[in-house]
Structure formats: C-alpha cells, structure tokens
Amino acid sequence: MTVFLPGGCSIAVRRGEQLGGCVYFLQEFGKAIWHTAPASPFDAEDAHSAVEEGRRALDDGFFPSRWTRATDRERRYLRAIAETGEPTPRSGKVAAAMGVATTAVSDVRDSAIKKGLIWSPEHGRIAFTVPGMADFIRRQPTA
Structure with missing residues (x-):
C-alpha cells in the first residue's frame, strides 16, 4: 500500500x-x-x-x-502574450508590446487560434489554451 x-x-x-x-x-x-x-x-x-x-x-x-507547431512569427506573438504576465491580456496590449498595431498581428493571432495554441475568452482578450504555457515560453531562450 x-x-x-x-x-x-x-x-x-x-x-x-x-x-x-x-x-x-x-x-x-x-x-x-x-x-x-x-x-x-x-x-x-x-x-x-x-x-x-x-x-x-x-x-x-x-x-x-x-x-514547435508555431511559426517564428507566431512564437514572437506567443512570447509577447507570455511576457504580459496576465492570464488574459488584451490583444492591443500584446500588439503594443511587439511595437505594432493590433491590425498588424490579427492574422498571426487568427492562425495561432486555428492551431489551438490560444483562444479568445472574451472580445479583445486572448489566453493560452493550456495552463502553464506562458511559464514554459518564458523559460525558452529568445532568438
């Protein structure tokens, strides 16, 4: 026992x-x-x-x-989400952290959603689909 x-x-x-x-x-x-x-x-x-x-x-x-399913551009977007330190940051905040307008990353946001990497829990917000992903990303070396 x-x-x-x-x-x-x-x-x-x-x-x-x-x-x-x-x-x-x-x-x-x-x-x-x-x-x-x-x-x-x-x-x-x-x-x-x-x-x-x-x-x-x-x-x-x-x-x-x-x-590894994410493209380089998607990884930059995912890293920006992770680096906000928020569980559901606003899409605009993520884009601003990347130094671009929200419209400039709407396609990468959509592709990451279609791959099941992130989701939109409410209008204008995004989150990782699995818990702990942000911590994992922050532990990864930057390119």
Whole structure:
C-alpha cells in the first residue's frame, strides 16, 4: 500500500492547481513520484522532487509539442502574450508590446487560434489554451 505522509500529497495537488488543475499534469507528477521516491510512504521532499521531475517531463514533451507547431512569427506573438504576465491580456496590449498595431498581428493571432495554441475568452482578450504555457515560453531562450 502506498501512503503519503502529511504534506506530501498536498504539494503535488497544489502545484497541479497552480497549473490550472489539468489532470494530465497531476498524472505526470504522480508518475514522477514513483521514479523519484526511494520508498513508500512518500513525504514532502519526495513530492517536491516529483513536481520538479514532472515539470521537466512536461517541458520535454507536452509544451514543446505546441511550441514547435508555431511559426517564428507566431512564437514572437506567443512570447509577447507570455511576457504580459496576465492570464488574459488584451490583444492591443500584446500588439503594443511587439511595437505594432493590433491590425498588424490579427492574422498571426487568427492562425495561432486555428492551431489551438490560444483562444479568445472574451472580445479583445486572448489566453493560452493550456495552463502553464506562458511559464514554459518564458523559460525558452529568445532568438
């Protein structure tokens, strides 16, 4: 039987909640704890290690599968979204951060929406379709 000592399970769940509650992410953290923990019961240190390993796994597969689908121009747009630090920035703010008018990037916005990279939760605003994407993009080197 596997048991979490006090704090162990809540650490992974809290990190999962920070990433938007995506069940797949929690599964990655759960898989990681089996790889990192020396034995059961799992403690807080095991959970912290598992969260880091889980993040690396997401950075190696889940997020790049989206990032590599984007063209260079779309990546610049996605990076501008990420760098606002807002979950749903205004399209105009993103364009301004790129130094262009909103109309100059409307085509790249549309193509990123069609690829499922971003969506429009309300008129004039955009957001990533998966939680944690902005953090992943900010960890990527700039060209």
